Amino acid sequence: MEDKKNDVILSIRGMCKSFGRNQVLDHINLDVKAGTVMGLMGENGAGKSTMMKCLFGSYQKDEGKIFLDGKEINFEGPKDALENGIAMVHQELNQCLERNVVDNLFLGRYPVNSMGVVDEERMKKKASELFRKLGMTVNLTQPMRNMSVSQRQMCEIARAISYNSKVIVLDEPTSSLTIQEVDKLFEMMRMLKSQGISLIYISHKMDEIFEICDEVSVLRDGKMVMTKATSETNMNELISAMVGRSLDNRFPPVDNVPQGVSLSVQHLTTKFEPHLQDISFDVRKGEIFGLYGLVGAGRTELLETIFGIRTRASGRVYLDGKLMNFNNAKEAIEHGFALITEERKANGLFLKCDLTFNTTIANLPSYKQGVALSDKKMVDATKKEIKIMHTKCMGHDDMITSLSGGNQQKVIFGKWLERAPQVFMMDEPTRGIDVGAKYEIYELIIKMAKEGKTIIIVSSEMPEILGMTNRIGVMSNGQLAGIVNTKETNQEELLRLSTKYL
Ligand SMILES: Nc1ncnc2c1ncn2[C@@H]1O[C@H](COP(=O)(O)OP(=O)(O)OP(=O)(O)O)[C@@H](O)[C@H]1O
Ligand SMILES: [Mg+2]
Known part of the structure; x- marks a missing residue:
């Protein structure tokens, strides 16, 4: 295996792709070595997904050549790619929500028994083996719809791995995974590497790139501007390559001045799982209030309950002293509430x-x-x-x-x-957004706070929650474990609070 390590397994030469007048890929070259992870970075719209879709056969390239193991390949479609050694986990989840986990895993390639009948037992057995390897416990017969975004993403990853491919492309696979799930994924990736499998890893998260990638390439405006070993580069060099300038700070100054109480949540409790228990807090006008917690702690549910799309068992919500009692999103919007959801598609x-x-x-x-x-x-x-x-x-x-x-x-x-809401609730607002654009969104959020909006941000990214808020409410297992001033807290305290009721 060791001697194969420096062999180039995948080679892309002079790849071009345009959509109408828009040239998205301009003579791209890329070499990936066997048993290594190649990181792929670049601003939103730089062409990362397009490049990988051309490789995978979802798009047809206009020009260029692709070699896998020395042989030129040209896939007509994803099925062709999967059968010939290349798998891909797409940025946007593409699953059949009504079907169960096993069905989704084998979609388009159900194994049949000697009678020509779909062999459900074999599917189940293979599926549970796969998830065991991934260290996941999943109820195989539940419909996809009942699973969280992160669980569904893990299922997609399991599906890609199950094809025994030579090259696996992961397009922002961790955008909705928990820290523990990311660890498991990385463990899995290291195991695949040791079997000589190569991975292409697209991510906007710097620390992940440095942790898991052997090399990293940067695309800017459809051109490949840099490829280096991760051991020979650093964060600043990558940012400059991506955005064409350096960023001194990741966060603008949070210099908004919160005023009187605007939103008041009192003893909010829900009936259904995950169950919120007796949650009370106030958010001021002009304040940026963060909600931190582990995935499953109930942060999304809390926003949805305030927004009226999840049923309350008891409790009240007041805006500027007036009782709010919505039964649906339309009523919430009419009363000046906005919710940017986690699952955008x-x-x-x-x-x-x-x-x-x-x-x-x-x-x-x-x-x-x-x-x-x-x-x-x-x-x-x-x-x-x-x-x-x-x-x-x-x-x-x-x-x-x-x-x-x-x-x-x-x-x-x-x-x-455009709606100019009074209360702006955002669930993971910068997920999948590149470093430069993140900064612009942060500036916008601070500007809105200065204009007197009431803002709640749910984020799983520790630097973001600490860098962008005035106060932070930490949730643990459906309860509010504490509220802290951002300036006076730290990572350890947030983590401690987030496990308080586990
Ligand atoms: N099907 C399509 N039709 C027309 N234009 C497209 C299509 N797919 C992508 N593009 C354009 O190609 C460019 C590159 O998009 P791509 O999705 O590859 O970017 P990306 O680097 O993956 O960005 P992100 O980090 O936001 O995922 C964009 O300008 C986009 O508008
Ligand atoms: Mg993309």
């Missing part, structure tokens, strides 16, 4: 529509001219948000699905900015 976007529709949909009445909707007003608003958010696109009439993952997220942000 399912809840936040209209995939068959363009940017204008997706930007204006939550706020239609304000684009009226007389009784009819004014196209001009809607387009102007969309252009404004594209500019504020620095959304990378060709124009306001692009289809939302033609944007890169991170840029789709900026559109959702823009939609809620």
Whole structure:
């Protein structure tokens, strides 16, 4: 195995790809050695996913050659790729939510027995072996719909691994995994490496790149601008390569001044799992309130309960002293609440529509001219948000699905900015967003706080929660374990509180 280590297993030469007038990949070269992990970084829209989709056969490249193990390959589609040694975990989960875990694992390749009947027992056995290797306990017969985003992501990873591929592409696989799950994934990746399998690992998280990758490549505006061994580079060099400038600080100064109490949550309790128990806290006008906790602690549920899309058993929510009692999202929105959800594809976007529709949909009445909707007003608003958010696109009439993952997220942000809500709740708002754009979003959040908005941010990223908030509420197992001042707390205290009721 050792002597194979320096052999190039995958080689991409001069790959080009355009969508209409938009040249997304410009003569890309990449070499991946056997039994190593190649990191792939770059700003939102740089072309990372497109490059990998061209490799995987989901897109057809315009120019260039791909060699696997010395032989030129050209896959007609993903099935072809999977059968010939390349697997990929996509950035956007693509699962059949109504089907169970086992079905999803074997979708498109059900094993059959000698009678030609689907061999369910064999599927189950193979599936449980796989999950055992991954160190996961999963109820194999439950529908995907009942699983958390992170569990579903682990299932996708298990599926990719199950093909016995030579090269596995992971496109931002950890964006919704817990720390423990990331550890398990890395363990698995190290095991695959030791078997001579190569991995291409796309991530915006620097510490992960340095932990798991042997080499790292950076794409900028469709060009490959750097490839180096991770031991020979550092964070600043990577950031400069990605954004073309260096960033001195990861967070802008949090210099907003919170005022009087705006939102008051009192004794909130829910009936259904995961069960929230007696949660009370206040958030001030102009304050950025963080919610930290381990995955499953109930942070998303808390936001959803305040927003009225999860049933309360008891408890009250007041805004500026007035009792709020919503039964659905529409009522919440009408009362000045906004919620940016964690699972954007399912809840936040209209995939068959363009940017204008997706930007204006939550706020239609304000684009009226007389009784009819004014196209001009809607387009102007969309252009404004594209500019504020620095959304990378060709124009306001692009289809939302033609944007890169991170840029789709900026559109959702823009939609809620248009609404100008009083209470802005965000669930993992910078997930999948590159370092430069994160900074811009942080600036926007602080600006909103200064304008007197009430802001709640759920984040699993410790630096973000410590770098971007005034106070932090820590949840543990459905309860509020404590509220701390951000300036006076640290990582250890947050972790300690997050395990208080386990
Ligand atoms: N199907 C498509 N049709 C038209 N344009 C597309 C399509 N897919 C991608 N693009 C464009 O290609 C460019 C690169 O997108 P890509 O998804 O590869 O970026 P990325 O580097 O993966 O970004 P992110 O970090 O946000 O995931 C973007 O400008 C995007 O708008
Ligand atoms: Mg991408």
